Amino acid sequence: MSNPEDYTVGWICALTTEFNAAIFLLDKLHPDLSSCAEGDTNSYKLGEISGHKVVLAIMPVGKPGTTSAATTANHMLRTFPNLRICLMVGIGGGVPSDRNDIRLGDVVIGSPTNNGTGGVVQYDHGRAVHSQKHLKPSGHLNQPPEILLTHVGALGASYEREARSITKTVETALQGRSSRIQRKYTRPDAETDRLYRPGFAHEESDKTCTQSSSCFDADPSNLVPRRYRDEDEFPKVHGGLIASGNTLIKDATRRDELSSEWEGDILCFEMEAAGLMNNFPCLVIRGIADYADSHKNDEWHGYAAMVAAACAKDLLSEIKPVQVKDVLILKQQMDTIKEAVHEVKATVDEIHSGHKETEVKDWLKAPDPSTNFDKGSSLRSEGSGTWLLKEPRFIDWKAKEGRPFKFLWLHGIPGCGKSVLSSTVIDNLERCAGCEPLLYFFFDFSEKKKQGLRGLISSLVNQLYRKHPKSRTEFERFFNEEKQRNGCGTTASLKQLLACLTEMVKVVDQLWLVIDGLDECTERDYGGKHMHEGLLAWMKDFFSPGTSCNIHLLVTSRYLEDIRSSLEVWTDTKSWINIQSDLVSNDIGNFVRQSFAVGKGLDRWAGRIDVQLRVITELKEKANGMFRLAACQIDVIKDCVDEPSLDRVLKSLPKTLYETYDRMLKAISPGYRLKAIRVLQFVIYSTTPLRLDEVVDIIAVDLENEPPFRVQNRMPKPEDVLLFCVGFLMIQDRVEGTSPSSAVKYLQLAHLSVKEYFASGLCSIPDEAISNIHSQLSESKAGVVQTSVLLAYLLHAYRTCPGTALSDSSKRHEM
Ligand SMILES: [Zn+2]
Secondary structure, three states: OOOHHHOOEEEEEOOHHHHHHHHHHOOEEEOOOOOOOOOOOOEEEEEEEOOEEEEEEEOOOOOOOHHHHHHHHHHHHHHOOOOOEEEEEEEEEEOOOOOOOOOOOOEEEEOOOOOOOOOEEEOOHHHHOOOOOOOOOOOEOOOOOHHHHHHHHHHHHHHHOOOOOHHHHHHHHHOOOOHHHHHHHOOOOHHHOOOEOOOOOOOOOOOOOOOOOHHHHOOHHHEOOOOOOOHHHOOOEEEEEEEEOOOOOOOHHHHHHHHHHOOOOEEEEEOOHHHHHOOOOOEEEEEEEEOOOOOOOOOOHHHHHHHHHHHHHHHHHHOOHHHHHOOOOHHHHHHHHHHHHHHHHHHHHHHHHHOHHHHHHHHHOOOOOHHHHHHHHHOOOOOOOHHHHHOHHHHHHHOOOOOOEEEEEEEOOOOOOHHHHHHHHHHHHHHOOOOOOEEEEEOOOOOHHHOOHHHHHHHHHHHHHHHOHHHHHHHHHHHHHHHHHHOOOOOOOHHHHHHHHHHHHHOOOEEEEEEEOHHHOOOOOOOOOOOOOOHHHHHHHHHOOOOOOEEEEEEEEOOOHHHHHHHHHHOOHHHEEEOOHHHHHHHHHHHHHHHHHHOOOHHHHOOOHHHHHHHHHHHHHHHOOOHHHHHHHHHHHOOOOOHHHHHHHHHOOOOOHHHHHHHHHHOOOHHHHHHHHHHHHHHOOOOOOEEHHHHHHHHHOOOOOOOOOOHHHOOOOHHHHHHHOOOOEEEEEEEOOOOOOOEEEEEEEOOHHHHHHHHHOOOOOOOHHHHHHHHHOOHHHHHHHHHHHHHHHHHHHHHHOOOHHHHHHHHHOOO
């Protein structure tokens, strides 16, 4: 009776032919086991090769594939607890190429290549994404055990000096067997090894590709010419990449396509190894039975199985049994792998707890309003907004003395420059000693995280935490209590945030708070069933005089009915300031004046005060209090190189913002039009700002071509994106991570009114080009294009850079 604990070498086969070949090669056959571990359904043959006790296991018949292989291996490990090395031995489909002269009956051993691969790659994780057409390299699997790799080298040397020979090993194994077995496992006639050109497919689907098939009679030019190999050169042993997956490759074109995705390093395709390599270290040995093409032919199966098994036997003969005893048993090897993973995780956890601030940041997931502040500041010119800073109500609002709750509402028409004013106020408060802590937030149509109550509250908590030590202590107390009571979860709930902010504000004496763009908040419903249902209800609760600390609150928005009626309930209408057009006119004047000083293009008029005055007067009048309109018009005026053209443009300046946008669309040169449409299709409907490098890739995708994405089609200078549709877009730097140098460029719409303009689908001047662009920018049309472009792009990412690029972009685009 055999003792399962004696066996140190596992040997797995998928097919009966392979299993029998292995049995023929055993030096000694041992009696079967009396019983297996519970639930182990494998069938085994036990025996000995060069002093090694070997377990041969066969996978369930008719169930090829990586999962089946993994199950077989796991059963085997439970029944034979002392296994130390594992071999996967059988047949595979060869990938012949100019570089690799692979013939039927050759052997491939999966071994690491120079670029750090593990010997086996998995090719078919991408199957679900794109039907059967494209398979994706999903990465390299574990390395084979070192002791095996070392002896693969030694084996190669033995073959070279003819100390060993596969042919001899096969002959010895077949000696004295029946003629039927000899026929099946001996090398077929060299004439039957035919390599057809990839374009020449096997036609008769009901017939295998044997001498009787029409392929044999076809024009010999369909065969790939190969150099003559001497008898004693057979079989050759190759070391390199084996591609493993659950899809049978039986198409030469696909075989070569896949191989090229791994830079031609793939020598062989098979269907089991990936299931093993991920679980524990093993070595894969494959005899080449076909060329993974449509010319299916079983003639070489027996011999290919035999050479693979012979090679495995020769390898074991190179290794002394005592050397194997030194190897960790497989179970422990697996535990070591698991432990290493745990250790890494523990270290990461430690880093986390050591950095409270990171933890807090993660919990809050607070959006960063400083990007909006920067954007507003960049549009601000010297002296802009001074009318507000001099306004008595503002001076009173800002002052420390006086009432415990002070409020201002700045309201105005779209495009009047509210966000610029907010930036002016924040800047003014930051320069003012004693106006702290100062908190601010910008609701932002272009960024989903900045459109709801959650974004506002989490950002306020985060700012207070950083700016006010007493609140920080309060926060930590709250955070720890909440953690003990409910387990904080990975992300704070809105309820937790609101309670937290209330606690923190209690310990603050005075607080300055600026909230910009209430109308860009999408959750402002007032008077809902729940107390904190929307922004307006929450504001009333939180700020109503007498219920909170000494807060100076300034908000800006359009004059919308729901905002007005809600504020009317709890604020004094005397604290509402209309951003009047004549006040803004001064700001516009300043802005235009500044543009002459620094603006690219306008500086050509630096010496012409008369021209400058004329432009300023004209723009102030035409813009009629709309800051945004003036900003767009400056973009047009920039292109005027002489006075007559300048006069012409000034005379015909559009009066409304939408008309301005119409003209800006019309001005897009036909050569840029398609690119402009593509960019807008993405930017208008994106819920988060797009990274500039992503936009560059989006533009580079050409859906009419195959492949649709080529790296060389990327624009060399990403900022040139702005040229496609001047005035509609802007680039913004955002600091990501802790280092200020880690700024990332983002592309977004220049103004909320741009989004509204395209949503309206209206053009105020009848023009075919403009209405054509509008129709391309409908939400449904844009959606279709977005999906196609992203699919094409992801496919590229799949092929070239498995893992990272894909998960990153698909997450960002919420596909
Ligand atoms: Zn054929």
